Amino acid sequence: MRSIGFSTGALARDDFHRALRMLADKDVNAVELSALRQHELTPLVEQLGQLQLARFQYISVHAPSAIERSFEPIALELLSQVAARNWPIIVHPDAMSTPEEWARLGDCLCIENMDKRKPAGQTAKSLAEIFQVLPKASLCFDIGHARQVDPTMSEAWAILQRFRNKIKQLHVSEVNTQSKHDSISLESILAFQKVSHLLPADAPIILESRVKEPAINGEIQSALAALTRFQTFNERTIKTVYEVEGVYGLAQPASAPNHFAILYVGQSPNLRERLNDHLNNPPAPGITHFFAESIDNEEGRDLRERQLIAELKPVGIPYFPSKVGTFIAGRATNSCNHGLDDRRREADGEIPRKRGDTLVGTLRREYGEDLAEGLRSDARLGTVLRETDSNSPSKYLKRRR
Amino acid sequence: MVGLATKRTSTKLPNPGLRQASIEAALKREELDRLLSAEIGRYASEDTSLVVFGSLARGEWTSGSDLDWTYLIDGEANSDHLVIVQKIQRLLEQKKNKKKFRPPGPTGTFGNLAFSHDIIHQIGGQHDTNKNTTWRILLLLESRAIGKNTEAYERVIRGVIGRYLAEDNHQLTHDLQKYRVPRFLLNDIVRFWRTMAVDFASKQRDRGGEGWGLRNAKLRMSRKLIFASGMLVCFGAHLDPALQKKISTDNNELKFHLLQHIRDNVKLTPLEILAKSIGPYSIPNAISKELFDSYTKFLKVLDDKDDRKALENLRSEDSRTDPTFKRIRGISESFEHALDYIFFENPQIAALTRKYGVF
Numbered sequence: 001m002r003s004i005g006f007s008t009g010a011l012a013r014d015d016f017h018r019a020l021r022m023l024a025d026k027d028v029n030a031v032e033l034s035a036l037r038q039h040e041l042t043p044l045v046e047q048l049g050q051l052q053l054a055r056f057q058y059i060s061v062h063a064p065s066a067i068e069r070s071f072e073p074i075a076l077e078l079l080s081q082v083a084a085r086n087w088p089i090i091v092h093p094d095a096m097s098t099p100e101e102w103a104r105l106g107d108c109l110c111i112e113n114m115d116k117r118k119p120a121g122q123t124a125k126s127l128a129e130i131f132q133v134l135p136k137a138s139l140c141f142d143i144g145h146a147r148q149v150d151p152t153m154s155e156a157w158a159i160l161q162r163f164r165n166k167i168k169q170l171h172v173s174e175v176n177t178q179s180k181h182d183s184i185s186l187e188s189i190l191a192f193q194k195v196s197h198l199l200p201a202d203a204p205i206i207l208e209s210r211v212k213e214p215a216i217n218g219e220i221q222s223a224l225a226a227l228t229r230f231q232t233f234n235e236r237t238i239k240t241v242y243e244v245e246g247v248y249g250l251a252q253p254a255s256a257p258n259h260f261a262i263l264y265v266g267q268s269p270n271l272r273e274r275l276n277d278h279l280n281n282p283p284a285p286g287i288t289h290f291f292a293e294s295i296d297n298e299e300g301r302d303l304r305e306r307q308l309i310a311e312l313k314p315v316g317i318p319y320f321p322s323k324v325g326t327f328i329a330g331r332a333t334n335s336c337n338h339g340l341d342d343r344r345r346e347a348d349g350e351i352p353r354k355r356g357d358t359l360v361g362t363l364r365r366e367y368g369e370d371l372a373e374g375l376r377s378d379a380r381l382g383t384v385l386r387e388t389d390s391n392s393p394s395k396y397l398k399r400r401r
Numbered sequence: 402m403v404g405l406a407t408k409r410t411s412t413k414l415p416n417p418g419l420r421q422a423s424i425e426a427a428l429k430r431e432e433l434d435r436l437l438s439a440e441i442g443r444y445a446s447e448d449t450s451l452v453v454f455g456s457l458a459r460g461e462w463t464s465g466s467d468l469d470w471t472y473l474i475d476g477e478a479n480s481d482h483l484v485i486v487q488k489i490q491r492l493l494e495q496k497k498n499k500k501k502f503r504p505p506g507p508t509g510t511f512g513n514l515a516f517s518h519d520i521i522h523q524i525g526g527q528h529d530t531n532k533n534t535t536w537r538i539l540l541l542l543e544s545r546a547i548g549k550n551t552e553a554y555e556r557v558i559r560g561v562i563g564r565y566l567a568e569d570n571h572q573l574t575h576d577l578q579k580y581r582v583p584r585f586l587l588n589d590i591v592r593f594w595r596t597m598a599v600d601f602a603s604k605q606r607d608r609g610g611e612g613w614g615l616r617n618a619k620l621r622m623s624r625k626l627i628f629a630s631g632m633l634v635c636f637g638a639h640l641d642p643a644l645q646k647k648i649s650t651d652n653n654e655l656k657f658h659l660l661q662h663i664r665d666n667v668k669l670t671p672l673e674i675l676a677k678s679i680g681p682y683s684i685p686n687a688i689s690k691e692l693f694d695s696y697t698k699f700l701k702v703l704d705d706k707d708d709r710k711a712l713e714n715l716r717s718e719d720s721r722t723d724p725t726f727k728r729i730r731g732i733s734e735s736f737e738h739a740l741d742y743i744f745f746e747n748p749q750i751a752a753l754t755r756k757y758g759v760f
Contacts, residue, residue: 116447116552150556152563154664157657177448177476194653242577242650294650 002311003058003204004220009034010173010181010208011216016044020051022213027220030058032090032169032206038064038071045078048085058204060088060110060140060169069097076101083108088168090140093121099133110168112140113159115148115179122149124158131166139163141199142171143192144181144208153194160198167200172223173208181208183215184222192226197293199227201307225259228312230289237290238275246271246294247304249312250278250287262312263287267301284314298361360384413673415689418697423460423670430457433468433502434548440492444485445550448476451489452554454511458545460670461623463704468493468502469510471536473546475517475553475560486514510535517553521560524568524589531596537561538593541667542627542634562663563656565589572655579645580638580659582757590631591758597624605717614715614726621733622699629740630671633678636753637666640682672696682749684742692739698732 005028008019016033023031031053035041041064053059061082067075079089088110096102102109111130114121121127122145131137141163146156173181174188205227211219230251231237247267251260263284268274271292278287295301308314360372360379372384390396414420430453437444437451445451455469456462470493472486490512493502505511510532520537523529541561546554565586566572574581601620605613638644638659647658666674672693679689702708702725711725720726744754 122552149552150559152559152660153653154559154563154657154660157654158661197651197653244650246650 002202003030004028004223005030005032005056005058005204005206006216007032007034007062007171007206007208009036009062010210011213014040016040016051020053022216026216028216029056030204030206031056032060032062034062036062036065038067038075040064041075041078045081048082058169059085060090060204060206062090063092063095065092065095067095067097072097072101076104079105088138088140090169090171092118093126093130094118099130103134103136105137107136107138109134109137110140111137112171113142113145115142115145115175117179123155124162127159127163131163137166138168139166140169140171141167141203142175142208143195143199144171144173144175144188147188147191148175148177148179151191153191156195157198160195164198164200167203170199170203170205170227171208172205172226173210181210183209183211183219184226189222189226193229196227196229197291201304201311221259228260229291230260231291233275233279233287233290235276235279238272238279241272241275241292242294243270243272244294245269245296245298245301246292247301247308248275248290248292249308249314250282250284251289251291252286253288260289262308262314265305265308265312265314267295267305298359302359413669413676414693415676415679416693416697418700419461419672419693422462422700423672426457426460426462429462429502430545430547433457436498436501437489437492438548441485441488443550444489445546445548445553446476447550447552449474449482449485450546450550450552450554451548452540452544452546454539454544456623458539458670459543459623459626460672461700463700463709464706465703465709466503467505469505469512470547471511472514473517473540473553473557474514475557478516482514508532517557517560520557521564524561524564524585531600534589534593534596538590538631539627542590542631543671558667559660559664562586562660562667566656566659572652572659573648574639577648580648580655582635582639582753583659583663584757586663587632587635587757590628590635593631594624594628610716610718612713613717614712614720614723614729615709617717617720618699618702618712618726618729618733621729622696622736625736625740626671626675626696629744630674632744632754632758633674633750634663634666635757636750637678638662639753640749678743682743682747684747688739688742691735692743695732695735695739699729699736702729702732 006019006023008016008031011019011022014037019034020031033044033048033051035044044061061079063079064075082089083105087108089105089108090110090112091102092112092114093099094114111121111127111134113127116122121130127139139159141159143156146159147153149155172184172192174184176182205223207219207223209219209223228249233250245268247265248271249262250264250266251262253259254261263286264278266274266278266283271294275290275292293304295304360375360381360383363381364371372379375384375387384390385396388396414423433453450473451470452458452473453468453470456466457468470489472482472489474482492498493504493512515536519528519533520540523533524537540554540558544554544558565583568585569581569583572580598620601616604616641662644658644662649655649658666677669677675692678684702712708725708728711723712729715723715726743750744758745751
């Protein structure tokens, strides 16, 4: 499951204990501990060790949105303790009086793009200037801020074009004309969907919507709906998809408006052709909508497909039995780093396992060109295992040796 | 201050006279900001911008130019907005300031407040008034926000461009190799030009012929310049090779690239848009010279107090004998000759003029 959760400041101002209690029985696995006001930072950092945070796969801390110059060295000392835990620290650009001092937080420093009130950090151009001073810093992309700055989303698009690879966390909420964070409206959903395909699929989502406790789960569903785009599944709309490589999802409307249940996720070297195939021969019943994303390399498609399957849990995808190992992708690490070998790991430190529909071509890159001799590179791992009567990829590899 | 203004405006225009007018306009805009800041304080905000139009925005400021301004609002309606507008009105009507900034004309289009809602949503249809069309097209083609608070201005311009693109069903040609000319935007620009021409006759009737000479001169030159620059921006969507390289498979991305392309282009003044077209479309030097020399001469006439006065007082019945207007006619014929070459002879542009400019 993708990491998704709330900012404590959005749920209970000045009271992170209460916010954590509100999240206790909710379907969340991420949290942002908020010290938005300067006086909140010291008590938060002092109590970090005593908080019950084991259930969260992803934890970040939001630094105060305004910091007095005289308090800046103290704030940096406190935030260094957060960095020692490898937790991302979300910082507003204008809160830093001496930005170069903040470089000591290394890649835990996560700069947030700003709303229309702020003097800096609203646009791609302004963010570029900030990252020039702090090259190691990452980006907390606040899609609500970006929409408020430019409702056409062209500035959001410009930021994502330039800094997509720097994104460590997403902030999602409606940001109203008075720059207050509110629950997500249809207007925001429509705007967010214009750039949702550019958002890194594994970036943890932190909601900043100010909602009451009973509305928490509904707000999470709205956020997930806002970050995926769908079109009606018919001949006319499929014609608008180009004959390019990419991944796609097939869906039907869920009970809540603008929400979709994913029925199938796949990838193809020719999106239009594959979608037409599915239109004539549906892989699951009830498909009414689809989305498509172009990705021009096989590796990228494999990764994105796995992320989408893990995130969206399509009912039509044939998973391996659990004893073989279901691939869990897209879960962001809670750490600022990726491990010594730079391979992506799950929260428990495991390197992700291969899934049944991984292409043989992909596996050959890892295990050698002679893997599954006689089979085409677009055959699936599942076929290999079936034909060799192997219960799991590791057994197959052992036999092969 | 002088340095900043010079840096911003002196690089793109080929003619020293035009560069000077552009610098004068930049300095004048800075002067206006200083005046408003000193007397009113923070007159704009993240939801409001003070926008100027006309020669001050086009970088063609001359001694007799009017100050056409609008207080643009993109946010919650607030009765205090009117208080701010009235403060600006009163300040600019003070005798000492009137000398520096002549108040806008009597139509009521300028010198008051405008809301983003109508500008973005009422494109075409019964509620799209002449005033609304004027604000919208001039926002795109000849406007500048004064001071530091330009957020609302920027949002509205992007909103307008986004609205035009949202209504076009296809961004690409059939073979998906090139962007199409954004037809909705182009049609509105063409419509605006024709509206200005029709309103010229209407104003002549309403004002009993008063101010005919100056209005006619502007129609022949500065209004036509806006129209030509707007056409070039639209044609550029199809002709600019850099934009075609950005064609992607994603419909939203197509629109974002096109929106950014149009926004980047309309940040230039109309004269700068023309100047920028000379190289890429291989427009001969002689045509370029004729175009910019004639426009420089036009600004010179407007900057001359006697000539301007003569034009202001000229009635249509005397136009064939009046020496100042004879000069204007000669200048405008040269200007039109150059434009004729660009739009009807240039191999790249002529085909688009035929396809989109008339039918």
